[in-house]
Amino acid sequence: MDSGAPVLLDVTRLVALGWSGRQPTGIDRVCRAYLRHFRPRAQAVVQHRGVIRVLEPVPSAALFDVLEHPAPGMRRRIARQLSAALIARPARERIAGRAYLNIGHTDFDLPVHHGWARQHRLRPFYFLHDLIPVVHPEFSRPHAVRRHLGRVESALESAEGIILGSHAVADELAAFAAARGLPLPPFAVAHLAGETLPPAASQPPAENRPFFLCVATIEPRKNHRLLLDLWARLATRLGDDTPRLVLVGQTGPLTGDILAPLAANPALQAHVTHHAACCDAELARLMHHARALLMPTLAEGFGLPFVEALAAGTPVIASDLPVLREIGQGAACLIDPACLDGWEQAVLAALEQPAQRAKGFVPRRWDGHFEVVERFIADPAAFRRPSSERVLAA
Known part of the structure; x- marks a missing residue:
């Protein structure tokens, strides 16, 4: 054939x-x-x-x-x-x-x-x-x-x-x-x-402060609870200087009470935004202007947002999993998905060094x-x- x-x-x-x-x-x-x-x-x-x-x-x-x-x-x-x-x-x-x-x-x-x-x-x-x-x-x-x-x-x-x-x-x-x-x-x-993101508009998204992005279906495997716990800790530590966390992802049959801490905590709501979906152009703007893409997943077969962010030059902080080591080409910061302290250190480092972009990644075609x-x-x-x-x- x-x-x-x-x-x-x-x-x-x-x-x-x-x-x-x-x-x-x-x-x-x-x-x-x-x-x-x-x-x-x-x-x-x-x-x-x-x-x-x-x-x-x-x-x-x-x-x-x-x-x-x-x-x-x-x-x-x-x-x-x-x-x-x-x-x-x-x-x-x-x-x-x-x-x-x-x-x-x-x-x-x-x-x-x-x-x-x-x-x-x-x-x-x-x-x-x-x-x-x-x-x-x-x-x-x-x-x-x-x-x-x-x-x-x-x-x-x-x-x-x-x-x-x-x-x-x-x-x-x-x-x-x-x-x-x-x-x-x-x-x-x-x-x-992955997909080639549309060119990012020069105008940043409607965020009045630094922000981090997570793109994933809201389900236990994606480990959103770690991010909500982390942002509650950051809010206590940084107050009004807390960066915003933008969650993009639809809910699913296993979403359950994952977002309950956000709904129950007005102080956390001031720093975390959830979008069930956004258009390609808006996602591109978020991806290009985020301090980093966050991916604390507990299991993956691949990870398209991971490679798309790296291809766009956006820093990535992700779980240290075999597949992400394989496809990341050493360009991402990989951390134990159960180590809240490690994630806090990585996010604070990215917050303090906004000029650094992901380097050394050669996108697949x-x-x-x-x-x-x-x-x-x-x-x-x-x-x-x-x-x-x-x-x-x-």
């Missing part, structure tokens, strides 16, 4: 994103990057509760247009594209042998999914963004843990190849496969590129990521390595 061969691209996650109107997560943004890259030669795959359909090329292109350009009335626009297209499915011989790309963790834990792939003689490639629900079940709902365990096991047992965004996740996957006695199919590690992926789907067997070797990342 050469790199220009037709592929089947599963866009179920992007359909669900447009239908719900929620803000995109990191995985959603990776799905969009795959849509941009593969759409010239892709047919769309949509799944719903075990029903799987492959759209013909013309309706695929129309659906891709809708998904690439979110706009008001997304439900109506998506329904219009799918209602007629889902009635017919391509003849089996027209898709047999094609690479099928599932980038969004969509339903490949279901037996019907793998029956469909075998029936149509497809070559399935699955992107495993992380093993967090398996390795850290305390950060996920029990149902999510069961489903992700099923995804990981099914990918190991039936994938033509597995795409990974970091060596840290590759190490976890290899350890999981060995512990379960499961085969480890060919895999490729291709670092993600999406074309480098896809160069690896294209070679992988063309010849996954070439990516098999002895267990003592690693597959080079883009």
Whole structure:
């Protein structure tokens, strides 16, 4: 199979994103990057509760247009594209042998999914963004843990190849496969590129004092409580000179009472702002003008805001995790996510040295990521390595 061969691209996650109107997560943004890259030669795959359909090329292109350009009335626009297209499915011989790309963790834990792939003689490639629900079940709902365990096991047992965004996740996957006695199919590690932020406006955001930024869904894994505890301490120590903390992130099913200290403490409210979402231009302004991006996460598969901030020259203070050591190229300040004193020292240092910008970071590019992926789907067997070797990342 050469790199220009037709592929089947599963866009179920992007359909669900447009239908719900929620803000995109990191995985959603990776799905969009795959849509941009593969759409010239892709047919769309949509799944719903075990029903799987492959759209013909013309309706695929129309659906891709809708998904690439979110706009008001997304439900109506998506329904219009799918209602007629889902009635017919391509003849089996027209898709047999094609690479099928599932980038969004969509339903490949279901037996019907793998029956469909075998029936149509497809070559399935699955992107495993992380093993967090398996390795850290305390950060996920029990149902999510069961489903992700099923995804990981099914990918190991039936994938033509597995795409990974970091060596840290590759190490976890290899350890999981060995512990379960499961085969480890060919895999490729291709670092993600993140998005290029729009040029920052010369006018800073509407902040009348220095501020720090955290961009993350409000959930226990992201460790916002450490930041709220830290800012309560700073407010006591610095009073009116306390920098502002800007939290950008939507709430989720596990948000619970994470923001309760903020709601219950008027003194803390004077120094902390929470935005459930902001536009790309405003996020770029916040990123460029922040004293530092703060990322006290307890577990990550990659970390797009982390690399995007470093690419923009914004200093980053983040958790000392294997994946962030791997992708940070030594340009970030990494601290134990449980060490409040260490975080306080780092934030105060960044507050006192505003002229220092992140240095030494070479941003990854999406074309480098896809160069690896294209070679992988063309010849996954070439990516098999002895267990003592690693597959080079883009």
